[in-house]
Amino acid sequence: MSMLSVGYKNLSQALYIGKAQIIINQIKFAISSKYELYVADAVPEELTEVDLVMLEYNGDDEAALANIHQLLTVAKGVDLFVVLVKKDADFMLAASHLGVRGFVDAEKDIEHLLSVIHMQDRRRDGKTGMISCFFSLKGGVGRTALATNIASNIDAMASNHAVLLDLNVPLGDTSLYLDMDENRMYTVTDFIHNFTRFDDKLIYKSLNQHPSGLYVLPLPAEIAELDSLNGHMIKNILEVLRKYFDHIVIDCADNFSDVILSCLDQADNIVLVSETSLSSLRATNKGLQVIRRLGYNEAAIKLIMNRYHAGSDTYLNQIIEALQVPTVFYVNNDFMLFNESLKNAVLINAFSKESVVNQQLVRIAQDLHLDEDKSFVFKTEKQVRPVIKSQKERSFQGWWQALRAKRLGGKD
Template sequence: MAIKIIIVDDVLEMREMIVKMLASSELVYELVGICGNGQEALDLMKKTKADIVLMDINMPVMNGLEATQLMVENFPHVRVIMMSVQHESEYLKKAMLAGAKAYIMKPVDMDELVETIKTTYERHQYLDKPLSVETQSHDATLISFFSAKGGVGKSMLALNSSLIINEKLKKKTLLVDLDLQFGDLALMVNKQNELTIKEMFDDSPITNYEEIKPYLHNFRDGFDMLFAPKDPESAEYISSEQVKSILMILKKYYDVIIIDTGVNYNEVTLNALDLSDLIVIVTNLEVTGLKNTKLSLKVMQSLNYDETKVKLLVNMAHEKFGVTKANVQKAFSFDVIGYIPEDIKLVRNAINTGIPTIATKSSSLYKPLLSFCQSIIK
């Protein structure tokens, strides 16, 4: 079915450029109108039905923010994608508050334009379908991966542990990227254009699993992923209570939920740690990493997390530079649950290609990771 589109921009050259981009793409669409300001778009909507409106912000007569607010109030089926040269987060916030479902920066990139139209339209179609009843036969174990220092491989370990838990341990698994400002899990599986947790909260309040499903990326059978926002400023629009509510819903549909937290102690991270059955603190054998880990363990103790809830996982383990496993065991009162050896070439290649080959049996890291996963999943 063709996606019905209206283009709204006061600049003739911009309107013509978008028309040419759409025409040269493989998108199945019908252009039902071209307007020079928000008032024209509203008048047109009374005469024709559109699925998607591409809306500029700064226009005469009626700007895009005013037009969007009136449009979503009077025509709730339509989805507005805002376009603007304004890169400030305040404009993004105003656009979303007005009711826009996506935001594209000018100059417009054709691939981004087409992908945004497709994903926004598909999400709209999915949410308009009657909800089906799905069996709630699970009560997921929540496991958070946390690190006190960036660059220790936390996200890589969270991703590959999830893959092993799903494939080898036969658990229905969900991986949630809660590093809301700088999460990289989408990049690590080469899925940067997928929907994120941000778009989920842009739509109607989430009350059940069926409303969450369109925003989950199905990586393979029994393994789903929920990605972090594409831009850091979006994090401020996601509250800890919103995150808590969806985790409580998702617990009923998975055996294991892995949470990749941010390197911080903000409300979202602290809430995730509170909800978790197990916290895996990832560190390495560098002195700076161990120092920060020790400080983090003090925070964990102040939160009344004991050794049954908090475990240490040492990544990039080697003894070439003076810090030994014995030093680590002596330094910390919490259990070290595993040591993952260093393989810089393998890890770098997996990250750069977006193919998580670390979790394959031919990998040098597979057996240590499998042993770690078996120790945390009973």
């Protein structure tokens, strides 16, 4: 057995059994944030302190099944995944019966291997697709733009098994951001009328799919069709979508209607979107108060501070601290980038892949999709958040009033 990576503290141990060097290098890179990778040509006689095993399959059923049997004997309790260089349905069925945890498509899945493993674990444990609700009590903060672009990044990690659900009632704009003709799209109300008909084939044929691979379920163009939409209907929609998709991203309306509460009730992530204006910060605080009063899991609450820029007011940074949200993300203030990508009808990950904003959106997508309690803050190197120690315990209202006085001179 040869070690392929430099040892890092707190990393789990992964073993790859196979000889395809290109695949080995790709896997090494893909899991480097969580696993230290070792490689072997054959199944070792014993395995200790290994948390994940991946076996390469090239079409030799007899040898692969023998290796699987041996691995499950010497590595009891260790997760075993088969990396499919070639696909064979009969082999996959036989391997599943032996106890293989899951399968990885060598051509499509390796780039997002951690996500693939994570979602297969959720299915094995009886968990269905994740739900991330993007919410704000004030419009104009960039919620739809963020939800659309982050959903696209999640979809890439989920191997095109993510769906964007537009519930920004009554006038959702996701079809606009995705440059899709809303008059020809299969909508939420169409979905409601076909609850009992969906199966593995029909649902993917029915829903609209963006060229990037992201599935989209928009609001109908006719407002009158929304009369039947209520919290109970939304609960049913989400239950069906969770069966067929690994992640549902919802662009919520800016209210606490029964429709939106039904979404929040089932959310794995409640993503509050704010920007740096006084009115937006106040609305975010009020939204947080209601969400906490309703008893939602604190760990599920995330905050995206949109249109943030380095060198912001000290008071602004203290307001963000005072909101007491454990996970805060920052998205740079880059109006030109968002505007040009929208004008060219191209998502940011395709329009400017190397931009700082796209990197920030990808990191947010990773956090939401991998469902890990990181409890940390993403920020660029220049986004330092100074603390005035003598006033550190000031409340949100106190900091908000201080920022208001500074910006407006204390005037309305």
